[in-house]
Amino acid sequence: MKASIVVLPGDGIGPEVASAGVAVLRQVAQRFGHEFAFTEHAIGGDAIDRFGDPLPPETREALLAADAVLLGAVGGPKWSDPNASIRPEQGLLAMRKLLGVFANVRPLKLHPRTAALSPLKAERTKGVDLVFIRELTGGIYFGAKTRSDTDATDECRYSVEEIERVLRHAFDLARSRRRKVTSVDKANVLETSRLWRAVATRVAADYPDVELEHQLVDSMAMHLLTRPADYDVIVTENMFGDILTDEASVLAGSLGLSPSASIGGPGAGVYEPIHGSAPDIAGQSLANPLGTILSAAMLLRHSLGLAQEAAVVEAAVDQVLEHANLTRDLGGSATTHAVTRAVLDAFTAK
Amino acid sequence: MKASIVVLPGDGIGPEVASAGVAVLRQVAQRFGHEFAFTEHAIGGDAIDRFGDPLPPETREALLAADAVLLGAVGGPKWSDPNASIRPEQGLLAMRKLLGVFANVRPLKLHPRTAALSPLKAERTKGVDLVFIRELTGGIYFGAKTRSDTDATDECRYSVEEIERVLRHAFDLARSRRRKVTSVDKANVLETSRLWRAVATRVAADYPDVELEHQLVDSMAMHLLTRPADYDVIVTENMFGDILTDEASVLAGSLGLSPSASIGGPGAGVYEPIHGSAPDIAGQSLANPLGTILSAAMLLRHSLGLAQEAAVVEAAVDQVLEHANLTRDLGGSATTHAVTRAVLDAFTAK
Ligand SMILES: CC(C)[C@H](C(=O)O)[C@@H](O)C(=O)O
Ligand SMILES: CC(C)[C@H](C(=O)O)[C@@H](O)C(=O)O
Numbered sequence: 001m002k003a004s005i006v007v008l009p010g011d012g013i014g015p016e017v018a019s020a021g022v023a024v025l026r027q028v029a030q031r032f033g034h035e036f037a038f039t040e041h042a043i044g045g046d047a048i049d050r051f052g053d054p055l056p057p058e059t060r061e062a063l064l065a066a067d068a069v070l071l072g073a074v075g076g077p078k079w080s081d082p083n084a085s086i087r088p089e090q091g092l093l094a095m096r097k098l099l100g101v102f103a104n105v106r107p108l109k110l111h112p113r114t115a116a117l118s119p120l121k122a123e124r125t126k127g128v129d130l131v132f133i134r135e136l137t138g139g140i141y142f143g144a145k146t147r148s149d150t151d152a153t154d155e156c157r158y159s160v161e162e163i164e165r166v167l168r169h170a171f172d173l174a175r176s177r178r179r180k181v182t183s184v185d186k187a188n189v190l191e192t193s194r195l196w197r198a199v200a201t202r203v204a205a206d207y208p209d210v211e212l213e214h215q216l217v218d219s220m221a222m223h224l225l226t227r228p229a230d231y232d233v234i235v236t237e238n239m240f241g242d243i244l245t246d247e248a249s250v251l252a253g254s255l256g257l258s259p260s261a262s263i264g265g266p267g268a269g270v271y272e273p274i275h276g277s278a279p280d281i282a283g284q285s286l287a288n289p290l291g292t293i294l295s296a297a298m299l300l301r302h303s304l305g306l307a308q309e310a311a312v313v314e315a316a317v318d319q320v321l322e323h324a325n326l327t328r329d330l331g332g333s334a335t336t337h338a339v340t341r342a343v344l345d346a347f348t349a350k
Numbered sequence: 351m352k353a354s355i356v357v358l359p360g361d362g363i364g365p366e367v368a369s370a371g372v373a374v375l376r377q378v379a380q381r382f383g384h385e386f387a388f389t390e391h392a393i394g395g396d397a398i399d400r401f402g403d404p405l406p407p408e409t410r411e412a413l414l415a416a417d418a419v420l421l422g423a424v425g426g427p428k429w430s431d432p433n434a435s436i437r438p439e440q441g442l443l444a445m446r447k448l449l450g451v452f453a454n455v456r457p458l459k460l461h462p463r464t465a466a467l468s469p470l471k472a473e474r475t476k477g478v479d480l481v482f483i484r485e486l487t488g489g490i491y492f493g494a495k496t497r498s499d500t501d502a503t504d505e506c507r508y509s510v511e512e513i514e515r516v517l518r519h520a521f522d523l524a525r526s527r528r529r530k531v532t533s534v535d536k537a538n539v540l541e542t543s544r545l546w547r548a549v550a551t552r553v554a555a556d557y558p559d560v561e562l563e564h565q566l567v568d569s570m571a572m573h574l575l576t577r578p579a580d581y582d583v584i585v586t587e588n589m590f591g592d593i594l595t596d597e598a599s600v601l602a603g604s605l606g607l608s609p610s611a612s613i614g615g616p617g618a619g620v621y622e623p624i625h626g627s628a629p630d631i632a633g634q635s636l637a638n639p640l641g642t643i644l645s646a647a648m649l650l651r652h653s654l655g656l657a658q659e660a661a662v663v664e665a666a667v668d669q670v671l672e673h674a675n676l677t678r679d680l681g682g683s684a685t686t687h688a689v690t691r692a693v694l695d696a697f698t699a700k
Pocket of ligand 2: 189218439442443592
């Protein structure tokens with residue numbers, strides 16, 4: 001197949017991990033006879049420096065024409081003044097809105113070799129295999145804001161339609177897994193959460209084969225630590241999802257390993273590792289490329305419909321996790337390049 | 351001294367743990383020659399059942415006249431329909447607003463005997479000794495709400511004054527501790543958070559001897575698990591505090607052990623264990639009374655200025671934690687009564 005893939009290297013270690021992802025996708029193309037065209041575009045701090053705009057028009061245009069997007073990371077101390085009028089994160093938020101990618105998908109699974117690095121005791125993380133679906137284009141992130149000398153406000157708004165589509169996404173996903181959806185809200189306090197819960201209950205009626213459970217966000221923050229293995233698909237609104245997915249990501253033992261997909265829009269999905277731009281180690285070939293490579297696998301599966309190719313990439317990563325020297329964050333001493341090379345080698349060996 | 355203490359037993363295990371707290375306070379009064387007058391009043395589900403109002407006028411009146419308030423727990427499945435027009439939590443929220451208790455204080459310390467119950471590995475929780483200050487009377491909890499057939503909204507609003515007073519509280523507390531304040535916000539996205547950060551920075555200038563660090567809420571959710579021992583005083587807004595304090599409370603190994611104080615208003619402070627109403631074990635003398643007893647110690651210290659008495663209660667609890675049979679949640683088989691009795695005995699032994 002032919003596919004046009006936009007690569008957004010971004011800031012810090014973004015360019016290094018993005019190029020690891022591209023290397024793997026190139027190899028997939030070659031091995032399976034696909035034609036992937038890659039074009040690089042600016043986003044975030046890099047785009048501010050070069051174009052004075054965290055999501056320049058030229059990038060927007062490319063995003064709208066793409067079949068899929070591979071993103072490195074965005075942000076860094078250089079642009080981190082929250083009162084600055086232009087900030088790297090605005091590029092991320094604008095991109096999510098532009099592409100309408102309302103479902104941020106983050107699978108969480110523990111690999112035996114990295115489980116040892118989890119801050120949680122092994123008996124707690126045993127059997128963890130869950131997926132977060134975070135609503136990504138609504139809520140307080142995108143609501144009206146005001147600021148005066150004495151006050152500030154942020155509005156959280158959700159429509160039935162926004163809630164329903166992300167819940168259907170969660171229920172559909174649960175059908176291909178263990179058929180359990182946990183919907184997280186703060187329905188004892190928030191009106192948007194009461195609407196969320198009502199919609200969840202209504203949507204659940206269309207999925208009699210899937211169990212729906214409601215959890216309050218504060219309880220969920222506890223249960224993620226006390227019994228993470230009890231969850232299958234967890235779905236929640238934008239801000240709660242931001243906090244809970246980051247909390248959960250720690251359980252895996254390494255942030256460097258976790259991929260994400262932002263999908264659901266009419267066009268391209270966005271695939272990126274969940275780690276940040278890590279400016280302290282940028283440019284030194286110390287970054288773990290596996291989160292990006294696993295994101296590339298999600299890209300193959302979700303945006304290009306290439307499930308077999310995705311599985312081959314994931315198997316190669318598994319093999320590397322088992323046998324290869326890993327990057328520093330995983331207790332190894334290998335460079336970004338060496339780990340990427342190990343994945344490519346494991347891949348051709350198949 | 352004379353003090354009038356309002357007791358709000360509430361729901362589920364609330365009455366059992368509240369009466370343990372009262373027993374300890376009675377003993378303090380006797381031992382140190384104080385006169386504490388206790389009056390019980392209704393709140394939450396119990397108040398809904400008896401008066402059709404989660405915070406009846408009679409309770410409000412008593413609260414306004416009290417020197418301090420000891421609360422059990424509020425809520426339960428019986429009243430948990432989020433769409434009901436009257437809910438137990440409304441009693442809590444109305445009480446916080448009525449008393450103006452804007453600072454919710456939650457110390458987190460690990461006791462050697464309970465540390466083993468933490469889901470975190472011992473090397474991570476070593477040396478943890480932090481205090482959360484959660485803003486409690488502002489933010490999205492109390493903002494304007496709307497609901498239509500197609501939409502819902504919640505407004506998060508903060509004034510400079512609301513932010514400043516809770517931050518000063520945090521800085522003052524830090525001065526009596528390790529002189530480090532971590533202020534948590536989402537300043538890369540929210541306008542209220544940018545105001546929060548600006549006020550924090552300005553207030554910090556009055557405390558040159560205290561270090562101020564800013565953290566984004568999502569990063570904080572991770573750092574609490576990866577390096578909890580690095581924190582001293584953590585201060586944040588209402589909703590973030592709700593989520594992060596519950597996440598943090600798990601680290602201690604038992605929810606049943608953690609006290610809280612809600613203070614800062616012109617009148618009485620409210621003291622309560624952080625665990626909920628646990629209706630599944632209500633009425634069976636299975637509840638852990640230590641969280642409430644430690645809350646009573648905070649009451650003595652913060653509302654009555656009885657630091658020595660507070661220290662005696664805390665020492666008695668320490669002794670029980672070391673030597674006594676504990677409740678089920680701590681791996682023991684003792685009843686609520688027996689553990690309370692053990693505290694009273696340890697206390698007189700001093
Ligand atoms: C950078 C920031 C705006 C962003 C978010 O909060 O959505 C990030 O934390 C994430 O989770 O992708
Ligand atoms: C019951 C609820 C309204 C309350 C809150 O969120 O403030 C509770 O979770 C708490 O933390 O005291």
